[in-house]
Amino acid sequence: MILWLTTFGISIVSALVPFLPIEFYILGAGASEPGVPAAVALGIAAGAGATVGKIIWYEVARRGAGSRWAQRRLSQPKIKAGYDRWVDRLQGRPWFGIGVVFVAASAGIPPLLVVAAVAGVLRMPLWAFVPTVLVGRTIRFTALFLGVDVALH
Numbered sequence: 354m355i356l357w358l359t360t361f362g363i364s365i366v367s368a369l370v371p372f373l374p375i376e377f378y379i380l381g382a383g384a385s386e387p388g389v390p391a392a393v394a395l396g397i398a399a400g401a402g403a404t405v406g407k408i409i410w411y412e413v414a415r416r417g418a419g420s421r422w423a424q425r426r427l428s429q430p431k432i433k434a435g436y437d438r439w440v441d442r443l444q445g446r447p448w449f450g451i452g453v454v455f456v457a458a459s460a461g462i463p464p465l466l467v468v469a470a471v472a473g474v475l476r477m478p479l480w481a482f483v484p485t486v487l488v489g490r491t492i493r494f495t496a497l498f499l500g501v502d503v504a505l506h
Contacts, residue, residue, distance in 0.1 A: 356386055360398040364494075368406020371466055375399060376497060383501030392502050396495025403490040404483060407458075407469040411482060414473030423474075436474075443475055450477050451485050458489025465490075 360382055367375035382395060417423055426432050443450045450472065457468040465486070472482050 356382060357394055357398045360395050361402040364399040364402030365406045368403040368466075369409060371464075375403070375494070379494065379497045380501055383498045384505050387502055387506045389499065389502065392498035393495055396498050397491055399494035399498075400487055400489075400491030403465075403494070404487045407465060407486050407490075408479075408483065410466055410469040411473035411477075411479075414470035415476060416473075418474045418476075439471060439475060443477070447478070447481055450475075451481050454482060454485045455489045458486045459493050461493070 360378070363378050364375050367373045367378070379395075379399065383392065386392075386395065427436060453463075454465075454468055454472060454477070457463050457465040469482075469486070
């Protein structure tokens with residue numbers, strides 16, 4: 354239980370701080386707790402923690418979208434064009450946004466931190482964002498924990 358809670362906590366911190374990747378932690382934790390059930394449980398803990406961290410990024414971006422700083426950035430033609438392009442892509446097409454978030458959550462391309470912030474600015478519905486991040490991150494981290502287990506045991 355302590356390893357599960359530690360994994361959950363570290364994954365929150367890792368989701369908030371981009372230069373602290375959880376993958377290094379997974380190598381150590383996966384080596385200390387062998388077996389498929391442990392890998393799945395730890396993958397769920399890491400996925401849940403990462404989701405909490407990305408919800409924070411989402412909310413910060415959503416609430417900050419109306420700030421003077423954000424409005425100054427959006428007044429720049431290149432930034433505004435990119436913003437408008439994403440709004441056009443997502444408007445009326447929730448599955449497109451869900452797909453982008455899922456790929457970012459499970460494969461890391463594009464980086465999920467950036468995608469979480471963009472989803473917040475574009476006001477992607479939380480009912481779509483949260484489960485998509487949770488499932489994608491849980492799949493990614495469970496696969497990593499299973500990979501460590503296979504490699505070492």
